[in-house]
Amino acid sequence: MIKVGIVGGTGYTGVELLRLLAVHPDVQLTAITSRKEDGLPVADMFPSLRGRVNLAFSAPDKADLTQCDVVFFATPHGVAMAQAPALLAAGVKVIDLAADFRLKDQATFEQWYKIPHTCPELLKEAVYGLVELNRDAIKGAKLIANPGCYPTTMQLGFYPLLKAGLVDAGGLIADCKSGVSGAGRKAEIATLFSEASDNFKAYGVAGHRHTPETVAQLQNFTDQPVNLIFTPHLVPMIRGMHSTLYARLTRDISNEELQALFEAQYADAAFVDVMPFGSHPETRSTRGSNMLRLALHRNGNTVIVLVVQDNLVKGASGQAVQCMNLMFGLDEGKGLNQVALLP
Amino acid sequence: MIKVGIVGGTGYTGVELLRLLAVHPDVQLTAITSRKEDGLPVADMFPSLRGRVNLAFSAPDKADLTQCDVVFFATPHGVAMAQAPALLAAGVKVIDLAADFRLKDQATFEQWYKIPHTCPELLKEAVYGLVELNRDAIKGAKLIANPGCYPTTMQLGFYPLLKAGLVDAGGLIADCKSGVSGAGRKAEIATLFSEASDNFKAYGVAGHRHTPETVAQLQNFTDQPVNLIFTPHLVPMIRGMHSTLYARLTRDISNEELQALFEAQYADAAFVDVMPFGSHPETRSTRGSNMLRLALHRNGNTVIVLVVQDNLVKGASGQAVQCMNLMFGLDEGKGLNQVALLP
Amino acid sequence: MIKVGIVGGTGYTGVELLRLLAVHPDVQLTAITSRKEDGLPVADMFPSLRGRVNLAFSAPDKADLTQCDVVFFATPHGVAMAQAPALLAAGVKVIDLAADFRLKDQATFEQWYKIPHTCPELLKEAVYGLVELNRDAIKGAKLIANPGCYPTTMQLGFYPLLKAGLVDAGGLIADCKSGVSGAGRKAEIATLFSEASDNFKAYGVAGHRHTPETVAQLQNFTDQPVNLIFTPHLVPMIRGMHSTLYARLTRDISNEELQALFEAQYADAAFVDVMPFGSHPETRSTRGSNMLRLALHRNGNTVIVLVVQDNLVKGASGQAVQCMNLMFGLDEGKGLNQVALLP
Amino acid sequence: MIKVGIVGGTGYTGVELLRLLAVHPDVQLTAITSRKEDGLPVADMFPSLRGRVNLAFSAPDKADLTQCDVVFFATPHGVAMAQAPALLAAGVKVIDLAADFRLKDQATFEQWYKIPHTCPELLKEAVYGLVELNRDAIKGAKLIANPGCYPTTMQLGFYPLLKAGLVDAGGLIADCKSGVSGAGRKAEIATLFSEASDNFKAYGVAGHRHTPETVAQLQNFTDQPVNLIFTPHLVPMIRGMHSTLYARLTRDISNEELQALFEAQYADAAFVDVMPFGSHPETRSTRGSNMLRLALHRNGNTVIVLVVQDNLVKGASGQAVQCMNLMFGLDEGKGLNQVALLP
Known part of the structure; x- marks a missing residue:
C-alpha cells in the first residue's frame, strides 16, 4: 500500500x-x-x-x-x-x-x-506531470509539477499540430471556458452563487498565469516561436472545462489526415478520447472522470480543436493520481475508472 | 420629487x-x-x-x-x-x-x-410595513420596519385563515424555500456557486429569526395561541421564494368558500394575485416584479397554501418602495409596474 | 459473471x-x-x-x-x-x-x-425492492418491484417512528423536493432548461402516484390507519432529492432516544447514514452515490426528519443494483462504492 | 396608440x-x-x-x-x-x-x-433592423427584418474596425456563447434542464445560419472580402449572449485611439455601452434590458472585442420594439428603459 x-x-x-x-x-x-x-x-x-x-x-x-x-x-x-x-x-x-x-x-x-x-x-x-506527453520522465520522477487545468487542454489540443509542423505557431488562439470550481473554495464575492449563476463573462484577458506555463511547454514541441492568445471565461457550472482552439494551417492537409494524426498520437492514451471529426464534445461527458475528449473541425485553412475535461479530475487531482500511479509502477489508470456522471 | x-x-x-x-x-x-x-x-x-x-x-x-x-x-x-x-x-x-x-x-x-x-x-x-395588512398605519408612518422575506409569505398566506377562525393556530407548518440571494452579498463559502449550485438543503431548522417575527404578527390575527413550525431551505436559484403552508381546518368549509375567502381578502391588493384553486404558482412568474402569487389546495381537513414571490422585490426592496409610495401620498404601485422576467 | x-x-x-x-x-x-x-x-x-x-x-x-x-x-x-x-x-x-x-x-x-x-x-x-426494510425477501426474489424515488425517502424516514408506535400515523406530512432528472429524458416544455432553471414550484399536489405506493408500504409498519399528505416540488438541479418529513409524537421521548432509535434501526444498513441530531443533510453529499442520509430535528411534539438521496441512484438504479446483488448472493454493496461527487 | x-x-x-x-x-x-x-x-x-x-x-x-x-x-x-x-x-x-x-x-x-x-x-x-447601423432606413421602413441575436453582437463589435479599415477582414473569428433560451421554447431533449445544465458545448461549428447573415452585413462595411469563422456555444444560463471577437490589426494604432474610435461611433447610441478599455462585461449586466455592452482588449496586433447582450431583448424582441418606435416616429427608447436584473 x-x-x-x-x-x-x-x-x-x-x-x-x-x-x-x-x-x-x-x-x-x-x-x-x-x-x-x-x-x-x-x-x-x-x-x-x-x-x-x-x-x-x-x-x-x-x-x-x-x-x-x-x-x-x-x-x-x-x-x-x-x-x-x-x-x-x-x-x-x-x-x-x-x-x-x-x-x-x-x-x-x-x-x-x-x-x-x-x-x-x-x-x-521537477518533472512536468502531463502524462500523455511526458510519461517516461514521470515514471522516474521524485517531484512532479502537476499541470494547470487550462494548460492541459491547450497542450493536448495543439501538440499534434505543432509537432507535425502543420500550423503557424505564432498565431494560436485559445478561447477557453471553465466551471466555477476552478476558482477554488475561497470566500469571494465574485464566485457567489448569486453573482456567477445565470451569467457569463471573460476574465483575466490582459494576462493569465496559465499563459507562460502553456507557451513554455508548447515551445518544446516546435522550433517556430510560439505566440498564444489565451482568453479564459467563467461558465455557470460547477465542473467542466471547454477549450476552443484555433490554429492556421501552413500547408495542405485533408481532414482525414488530420483526424488520423490525432488518432495515432493518442492511440495509447487511456485518458484522451479522440472523437469523430466534426463532433461536439460536451463537458458533462467527462464530469467526475479522468477522461479528456477532443474533436477536430475545419474552416478553410483554420483547424478548430474542441477539448473538454473535468477541471478537477484530468485538470487537477485525477492527473495527479495518474502521475502517482506511474511513479509507483502501477498501471496509470489504477483507481481512475470512474464513468462520467451523465446526466 | x-x-x-x-x-x-x-x-x-x-x-x-x-x-x-x-x-x-x-x-x-x-x-x-x-x-x-x-x-x-x-x-x-x-x-x-x-x-x-x-x-x-x-x-x-x-x-x-x-x-x-x-x-x-x-x-x-x-x-x-x-x-x-x-x-x-x-x-x-x-x-x-x-x-x-x-x-x-x-x-x-x-x-x-x-x-x-x-x-x-x-x-x-415603528410601523410594520406589510402593506396589504397594514395600509392605513403605513400612510401615516415616519418609521417603517420593512417585513422579512419569509414572514411576508407566511403572513399573507395564513392571514385569511386565521382571521376567519378556520384553522388550528397551534399547529401551523411553513415549509419554505428561498433563492440564494436571500443570504445577501457576503463573501461566504456556503453560498459559493460551487457549494450552492446543483444542491438542496434545509438550514436553521432549530430556530430562525423569522419565526418570532412571524409568530408575533400572526398572533395579531387570532385569539388562539399561535404555534408555528418554520423550516427554511436553500434553492439553487438566484431570486425567488416558495412557501408551502399547512394548516388544519377546525370546521367544515368547501373549497369554493375557501377560494372566495382569499379572493375577497385580496380583492383590492394590487400586488397579491390569488390564482385559481389547485394551481401551482412558480417563483419565476414573479421574478423581478413586486407581485406575490398564491394558490390554495386541500387534502382532507388540511389546507395547503402555495405562496411565491421574488424575495428581493415583494420580499424586500419592492415592498419598501410600496411603503414609501404610501408614506408620500402616491399610488402604492408607482414605479412598481415591472412585469416578471419569464423566461 | x-x-x-x-x-x-x-x-x-x-x-x-x-x-x-x-x-x-x-x-x-x-x-x-x-x-x-x-x-x-x-x-x-x-x-x-x-x-x-x-x-x-x-x-x-x-x-x-x-x-x-x-x-x-x-x-x-x-x-x-x-x-x-x-x-x-x-x-x-x-x-x-x-x-x-x-x-x-x-x-x-x-x-x-x-x-x-x-x-x-x-x-x-413480486417483492418490493427496498433493501433496508425487505432484505430477506429480496434475496429469494425472482421479480423485483424497485421502489419509487420519493417513496424510498418517505419510508426510510418514517419507518422507525411508525414501527415504534411513536407518532400519529394519521397526520403525516412529507414536503418533498426533487431534481429535474426525476421527470425523465422526455422532450417536454415544462422541463426545458429555460423553464425549470432559476425557478421553483410544487406540482401534482392534488394527487401523485407515489402516494398510494407509500401509504400501502407504511401501512405495513403500523396498525393505525396511515394518512399522508405528500407535496412534491421541482428543484432546479439535475440530481438529488430532499424530503422534509413531519410527524407528531404521541408519547414522550427524548431527542437522545429518538436518535438512538434511528441509529439502531440502520446500524447494519451500508447505504443509510444517520447523521448527528440537528444536522442538515445536503443532496450533493449523495450525488452519484447510492447513499441515503437523514437527520432528525425536533420542534415541540413534532419530529422533523430530513432525508436526502440521489434520485437516480438510491432512488432508482443504484437501489436496483443493490437488489440484484442480493438476488445473486453477492455483497449488497458490490459495484456501488462510488463516493459522492462534491463539489 | x-x-x-x-x-x-x-x-x-x-x-x-x-x-x-x-x-x-x-x-x-x-x-x-x-x-x-x-x-x-x-x-x-x-x-x-x-x-x-x-x-x-x-x-x-x-x-x-x-x-x-x-x-x-x-x-x-x-x-x-x-x-x-x-x-x-x-x-x-x-x-x-x-x-x-x-x-x-x-x-x-x-x-x-x-x-x-x-x-x-x-x-x-425589407430593411435590416439593426438600429445603430441603419437608423434612417428603419424610420421609413414598412417591412423590417429583425437581426439575429449572434449577428447583432458580431456586427456592432466588428463594425468600427472594418469601417475604419483597421483590420484584416479575411481573418475574423467570433467565438460566441449563448444562453439556452436562444434555442426557443420547443420540446427537445437537447435543451432539457437535465441535459443543458452544468454543461458546456459548442454546436453547429460546421455551419450556422447566422454566418451568411453576418458576412453579408459585414461586407457592406468594407471593400475587402470578409471571411468569418463563427463558433457558437451553449451556456447553462437562460438569457444572455457573450461574443468574443478576434481581429488582426493591419496598421498601427494605440489602444487609446481604438477606444476613442468605438466611443465616437456609438456616442449617440442609447443602447450600446462602450465600457472602459480592458474591462470584462458580464451578460447579467444586460439581463432583461435592451442594452448591449462591449469592451476592447489588445494582445499584440490582435484586437479582442467582448460583447454582451440579452439575446431575447437587444438580440430579438427589444430590438424589434426599438425598430417599431422609429417606424412610428417615437423616441427609439420608448418603453425600453428596463434596468437589468442584477443579481
Whole structure:
C-alpha cells in the first residue's frame, strides 16, 4: 500500500484527491494537514466522505509527513516549495498541484506569481506531470509539477499540430471556458452563487498565469516561436472545462489526415478520447472522470480543436493520481475508472 | 420629487432599491452611503446601473442624509437603530429593511439578534410595513420596519385563515424555500456557486429569526395561541421564494368558500394575485416584479397554501418602495409596474 | 459473471444502470433494447460511456433476453408487465424500475396508472425492492418491484417512528423536493432548461402516484390507519432529492432516544447514514452515490426528519443494483462504492 | 396608440414582446395568434402576465390583423413571408423576428433555410433592423427584418474596425456563447434542464445560419472580402449572449485611439455601452434590458472585442420594439428603459 499524505485538504483539489484516493485499491490515506482545521474530522467538513475517510485534519507541525511514501500539495502557490526540499531529502515523493514547479525559468515564475522562489535548484529536477506527453520522465520522477487545468487542454489540443509542423505557431488562439470550481473554495464575492449563476463573462484577458506555463511547454514541441492568445471565461457550472482552439494551417492537409494524426498520437492514451471529426464534445461527458475528449473541425485553412475535461479530475487531482500511479509502477489508470456522471 | 437616501447600497437589497428607484418617476436619488466604497461610482460596482445611476458612494460621515425626505437602510441589523433617531428628529422618514424595528418586544429582539436595542422607545412608533395588512398605519408612518422575506409569505398566506377562525393556530407548518440571494452579498463559502449550485438543503431548522417575527404578527390575527413550525431551505436559484403552508381546518368549509375567502381578502391588493384553486404558482412568474402569487389546495381537513414571490422585490426592496409610495401620498404601485422576467 | 439485459436503455434510469454496471466486477452487459434506436451504439447516444460500453441498442424483437440471468426494465409503466411473464418462465430474474409491480392491489394500480394490469397473478410474487426494510425477501426474489424515488425517502424516514408506535400515523406530512432528472429524458416544455432553471414550484399536489405506493408500504409498519399528505416540488438541479418529513409524537421521548432509535434501526444498513441530531443533510453529499442520509430535528411534539438521496441512484438504479446483488448472493454493496461527487 | 398584433405569441420572443409591450405607453395590444392555442388566455400560458395582458390567443384565420398598425412575427422561419404581402398591401407595417427577410440574396436564403422563398420581391424592400447601423432606413421602413441575436453582437463589435479599415477582414473569428433560451421554447431533449445544465458545448461549428447573415452585413462595411469563422456555444444560463471577437490589426494604432474610435461611433447610441478599455462585461449586466455592452482588449496586433447582450431583448424582441418606435416616429427608447436584473 502506498502511504499518502495530503497538505491542504480543505480546497476543491484536496477533496477531489480524497474522493479518488478513498477508493484507490493501492492507497492508504495516512495524513491530511490543515492549519485552520486541526482536529476536525475530514468527513465533518465534507459529508460526502462520511464512512469513507476516517482521518481528521492535523496541523502541519503535528503531522509527520516523512512517514508517507508520497505527499500531494493541494495548496496555494508557495506552500509546496517551502516543504518539498525536506520531504524529498527524507525520500518522500512530492506531487505539487499548484504552480511552484511548473515553470523552469525562475524569473518568469517570480514575475507572474509575485513571490520569490525559495528552492530554484529543484526547478530542474521537477518533472512536468502531463502524462500523455511526458510519461517516461514521470515514471522516474521524485517531484512532479502537476499541470494547470487550462494548460492541459491547450497542450493536448495543439501538440499534434505543432509537432507535425502543420500550423503557424505564432498565431494560436485559445478561447477557453471553465466551471466555477476552478476558482477554488475561497470566500469571494465574485464566485457567489448569486453573482456567477445565470451569467457569463471573460476574465483575466490582459494576462493569465496559465499563459507562460502553456507557451513554455508548447515551445518544446516546435522550433517556430510560439505566440498564444489565451482568453479564459467563467461558465455557470460547477465542473467542466471547454477549450476552443484555433490554429492556421501552413500547408495542405485533408481532414482525414488530420483526424488520423490525432488518432495515432493518442492511440495509447487511456485518458484522451479522440472523437469523430466534426463532433461536439460536451463537458458533462467527462464530469467526475479522468477522461479528456477532443474533436477536430475545419474552416478553410483554420483547424478548430474542441477539448473538454473535468477541471478537477484530468485538470487537477485525477492527473495527479495518474502521475502517482506511474511513479509507483502501477498501471496509470489504477483507481481512475470512474464513468462520467451523465446526466 | 422625493429626495431619497440609501444607507448601505452595496448589498442585494441596496442594488435592488437602486434598480427600482432609478426609474421611479417621483424619486430623486440623492445619496448612497458605504463605509468601504467611499468615492466609488455606484455603476462601477454594479454595471447594470451604468447610464442609469450617476451617484458615487459616499462615506457615512460625508453624506448629509438630513437633506433627504426619506432614507432607506439596506444594512445589517443594528445600523438603522443607531442612525434613525437623529434622522427622525430632523424630519426625515426612515424605512429599515433590516430587523431593527420589526419586533415590538425588546427582549425578544435582543434574544434573537444578540445585540442590545439602542432606541427601544422607537419600537412602539415603528410601523410594520406589510402593506396589504397594514395600509392605513403605513400612510401615516415616519418609521417603517420593512417585513422579512419569509414572514411576508407566511403572513399573507395564513392571514385569511386565521382571521376567519378556520384553522388550528397551534399547529401551523411553513415549509419554505428561498433563492440564494436571500443570504445577501457576503463573501461566504456556503453560498459559493460551487457549494450552492446543483444542491438542496434545509438550514436553521432549530430556530430562525423569522419565526418570532412571524409568530408575533400572526398572533395579531387570532385569539388562539399561535404555534408555528418554520423550516427554511436553500434553492439553487438566484431570486425567488416558495412557501408551502399547512394548516388544519377546525370546521367544515368547501373549497369554493375557501377560494372566495382569499379572493375577497385580496380583492383590492394590487400586488397579491390569488390564482385559481389547485394551481401551482412558480417563483419565476414573479421574478423581478413586486407581485406575490398564491394558490390554495386541500387534502382532507388540511389546507395547503402555495405562496411565491421574488424575495428581493415583494420580499424586500419592492415592498419598501410600496411603503414609501404610501408614506408620500402616491399610488402604492408607482414605479412598481415591472412585469416578471419569464423566461 | 451475471449476464444482464436492460430493456429501455435510453432514459435516465437506463443510462444510470449502464454507468453503474459498466464497472461492476461481476456483471457482463449482454443486451440493451430500444425500439427506436436499433443498431445505434450506446456510446453514440451517451458519450460518457465511450470506451466503457461497447454494446449497441437492439430492437426488442432481435434481442434474445432469455439468455440473460437478469433483465432490468428501465421503461415507462406498462412495459415490464408485458414481458416479465415470459422471462420469468424462462428462468430469467426481472427487476422493474417502473411501477408495474409496486402496488399489491390491482384496482389501486389501475386507478392511478390508468392502464389495465395484464399479469395480476404476478403482483403477489413480486417483492418490493427496498433493501433496508425487505432484505430477506429480496434475496429469494425472482421479480423485483424497485421502489419509487420519493417513496424510498418517505419510508426510510418514517419507518422507525411508525414501527415504534411513536407518532400519529394519521397526520403525516412529507414536503418533498426533487431534481429535474426525476421527470425523465422526455422532450417536454415544462422541463426545458429555460423553464425549470432559476425557478421553483410544487406540482401534482392534488394527487401523485407515489402516494398510494407509500401509504400501502407504511401501512405495513403500523396498525393505525396511515394518512399522508405528500407535496412534491421541482428543484432546479439535475440530481438529488430532499424530503422534509413531519410527524407528531404521541408519547414522550427524548431527542437522545429518538436518535438512538434511528441509529439502531440502520446500524447494519451500508447505504443509510444517520447523521448527528440537528444536522442538515445536503443532496450533493449523495450525488452519484447510492447513499441515503437523514437527520432528525425536533420542534415541540413534532419530529422533523430530513432525508436526502440521489434520485437516480438510491432512488432508482443504484437501489436496483443493490437488489440484484442480493438476488445473486453477492455483497449488497458490490459495484456501488462510488463516493459522492462534491463539489 | 399603436395597435399591435403578434403572430406566434407562444415562443420566447413572443412572450418577451408581450413583457415589453404590456408596459409600453404608446401601444395597444390588439391581437395575438396561435394556431394551437386558440381561445386560451395568454396569461394562462404565461402567469407572469396575469393582470397585465388580458388578451386570449386566437387562431390565425379568426384574427383580423389588418386592423393593426403593425404586426410582429415571432414565428419559425417561413411564416412571415406567407403573410407579409397581404398585410403590407393592407397598409400594415411588418416586423419579422425570424430570418425570412434578413438575406438579400434569395439563393443564399434557400440554401441555408432549405425552403423556397415565396415573396423574393420583398427582399429588396425589407430593411435590416439593426438600429445603430441603419437608423434612417428603419424610420421609413414598412417591412423590417429583425437581426439575429449572434449577428447583432458580431456586427456592432466588428463594425468600427472594418469601417475604419483597421483590420484584416479575411481573418475574423467570433467565438460566441449563448444562453439556452436562444434555442426557443420547443420540446427537445437537447435543451432539457437535465441535459443543458452544468454543461458546456459548442454546436453547429460546421455551419450556422447566422454566418451568411453576418458576412453579408459585414461586407457592406468594407471593400475587402470578409471571411468569418463563427463558433457558437451553449451556456447553462437562460438569457444572455457573450461574443468574443478576434481581429488582426493591419496598421498601427494605440489602444487609446481604438477606444476613442468605438466611443465616437456609438456616442449617440442609447443602447450600446462602450465600457472602459480592458474591462470584462458580464451578460447579467444586460439581463432583461435592451442594452448591449462591449469592451476592447489588445494582445499584440490582435484586437479582442467582448460583447454582451440579452439575446431575447437587444438580440430579438427589444430590438424589434426599438425598430417599431422609429417606424412610428417615437423616441427609439420608448418603453425600453428596463434596468437589468442584477443579481
